[in-house]
Amino acid sequence: xxxxxxxxxxxxxxxxxxxxxxxxxxxxxxxxxxxxxxxxxxxxxxxxxxxxxxxxxxxxxxxxxxxxxxxxxxxxxxxxxxxxxxxxxxxxxxxxxxxxxxxxxxxxxxxxxxxxxxxxxxxxxxxxxxxxxxxxxxxxxxxxxxxxxxxxxxxxxxxxxxxxxxxxxxxxxxxxxxxxxxxxxxxxxxxxxxxxxxxxxxxxxxxxxxxxxxxxxxxxxxxxxxxxxxxxxxxxxxxxxxxxxxxxxxxxxxxxxxxxxxxxxxxxxxxxxxxxxxxxxxxxxxxxxxxxxxxxxxxxxxxxxxxxxxxxxxxxxxxxxxxxxxxxxxxxxxxxxxxxxxxxxxxxxxxxxxxxxxxxxxxxxxxxxxxxxxxxxxxxxxxxxxxxxxxxxxxxxxxxxxxxxxxxxxxxxxxxxxxxxxxxxxxxxxxxxxxxxxxxxxxxxxxxxxxxxxxxxxxxxxxxxxxxxxxxxxxxxxxxxxxxxxxxxxxxxxxxxxxxxxxxxxxxxxxxx
Numbered sequence: 001x002x003x004x005x006x007x008x009x010x011x012x013x014x015x016x017x018x019x020x021x022x023x024x025x026x027x028x029x030x031x032x033x034x035x036x037x038x039x040x041x042x043x044x045x046x047x048x049x050x051x052x053x054x055x056x057x058x059x060x061x062x063x064x065x066x067x068x069x070x071x072x073x074x075x076x077x078x079x080x081x082x083x084x085x086x087x088x089x090x091x092x093x094x095x096x097x098x099x100x101x102x103x104x105x106x107x108x109x110x111x112x113x114x115x116x117x118x119x120x121x122x123x124x125x126x127x128x129x130x131x132x133x134x135x136x137x138x139x140x141x142x143x144x145x146x147x148x149x150x151x152x153x154x155x156x157x158x159x160x161x162x163x164x165x166x167x168x169x170x171x172x173x174x175x176x177x178x179x180x181x182x183x184x185x186x187x188x189x190x191x192x193x194x195x196x197x198x199x200x201x202x203x204x205x206x207x208x209x210x211x212x213x214x215x216x217x218x219x220x221x222x223x224x225x226x227x228x229x230x231x232x233x234x235x236x237x238x239x240x241x242x243x244x245x246x247x248x249x250x251x252x253x254x255x256x257x258x259x260x261x262x263x264x265x266x267x268x269x270x271x272x273x274x275x276x277x278x279x280x281x282x283x284x285x286x287x288x289x290x291x292x293x294x295x296x297x298x299x300x301x302x303x304x305x306x307x308x309x310x311x312x313x314x315x316x317x318x319x320x321x322x323x324x325x326x327x328x329x330x331x332x333x334x335x336x337x338x339x340x341x342x343x344x345x346x347x348x349x350x351x352x353x354x355x356x357x358x359x360x361x362x363x364x365x366x367x368x369x370x371x372x373x374x375x376x377x378x379x380x381x382x383x384x385x386x387x388x389x390x391x392x393x394x395x396x397x398x399x400x401x402x403x404x405x406x407x408x409x410x411x412x413x414x415x416x417x418x419x420x421x422x423x424x425x426x427x428x429x430x431x432x433x434x435x436x437x438x439x440x441x442x443x444x445x446x447x448x449x450x451x452x453x454x455x456x457x458x459x460x461x462x463x464x465x466x467x468x469x470x471x472x473x474x475x476x477x478x479x480x481x482x483x484x485x486x487x488x489x490x491x492x493x494x495x496x497x498x499x500x501x502x503x504x505x506x507x508x509x510x511x512x513x
Contacts, residue, residue: 008049022041024186042113064104064239069143077178081171362391382404397441
């Protein structure tokens with residue numbers, strides 16, 4: 001721990017208040033799937049301040065320490081009930097900040113961020129101040145580097161709420177005093193860091209610059225005491241929020257640099273969850289496996305899964321929008337919740353989960369939508385179908401309705417749905433989240449599951465069983481075709497279907513010849 005005076009060097013004194021904005025950049029809000037109508041805030045203790053060059057500890061037993069590069073405003077003249085037009089006159093200077101947060105404690109805080117963002121060293125500031133009178137608050141550039149690689153790069157032109165509006169809004173509620181600090185939010189790109197990582201943040205305004213605010217992450221040795229208070233707990237929701245996306249959170253377990261921007265050696269120390277620490281052994285849908293699955297009817301796959309004890313693997317109540325459509329692909333998931341006006345207002349507009357899912361679906365993937373079997377509105381229309389088709393998606397499966405059904409059918413991508421409906425999404429649904437396990441048509445679908453669809457419906461194939469099941473189904477199809485030929489030539493089905501010993505011997509003999 002640095003000496004207490006060092007923590008306040010850049011400010012010249014200990015601030016009375018540190019206020020932070022929850023969501024302020026368009027890029028971050030859209031990443032989170034909600035655009036707030038007005039700014040909201042939380043407080044951080046002044047004991048959380050640190051100087052450039054300081055270390056931050058990731059506490060023992062935790063995994064989700066995340067950085068947030070931000071612009072910090074330092075109040076000059078006290079402000080109370082000031083207008084947005086006059087608010088910037090009350091800002092003396094600005095500097096770079098890093099609003100660190102420990103997502104393992106976020107759920108326990110229930111929105112207050114007292115523990116998750118109040119730790120010692122969780123608010124580095126500096127290294128230099130920029131005179132607020134010398135810059136345009138709408139033309140500031142913010143950048144963050146992790147281990148020398150740029151991970152955040154945005155400008156205040158991309159703010160939902162101008163900096164002056166934030167100052168004016170806070171001044172409605174209490175007096176902003178000289179030396180108070182306002183952390184003005186972070187753009188997209190915030191993610192998890194691990195011991196050994198170096199995070200740098202810099203703010204530039206033309207010829208003016210704060211220089212790089214440098215913080216090194218180190219491993220703490222002292223765990224939290226459960227006898228005193230609640231313990232850290234990380235779940236999939238917090239991992240997704242901390243890493244920035246479900247894909248990045250999943251990739252962190254395998255060190256996939258394409259998603260996390262981190263090498264395998266930088267993967268975080270996870271909790272003791274056997275599922276999270278287990279290697280991912282799910283096979284990839286190879287071209288060879290895909291070709292075999294394309295030859296097998298869904299009914300044959302269903303029969304083979306049933307012999308292996310899997311009966312609840314069909315997506316019930318959905319049918320091909322265009323008869324004759326067939327597909328094979330891996331699941332990419334999208335979840336809708338029942339419509340609620342306030343939730344739709346917060347998460348239904350802008351670059352919401354529905355739009356993100358259609359923009360993210362990859363070549364050969366099936367976009368699977370959980371709509372709870374609700375047919376009273378569309379879950380997609382022709383524009384989104386065109387987008388999925390352009391991305392190379394194998395199909396779209398929804399247990400809800402489809403809007404613009406004829407136009408969607410004309411796009412050419414296989415769509416399996418509960419039926420057409422003219423109403424827009426917001427009549428029945430709130431677009432909620434992507435890339436999570438969902439329930440569609442009465443069965444659970446996980447991202448990466450293999451789906452096959454044809455005129456009989458859609459089946460979910462666990463990847464670990466895919467090769468075994470398709471080989472058995474192909475063998476059964478060959479046998480059934482031989483039986484069908486015998487029946488067509490006039491033989492009765494008794495003893496032939498299923499085959500008795502005599503017919504079995506004849507079949508095996510003909511196969512060998």
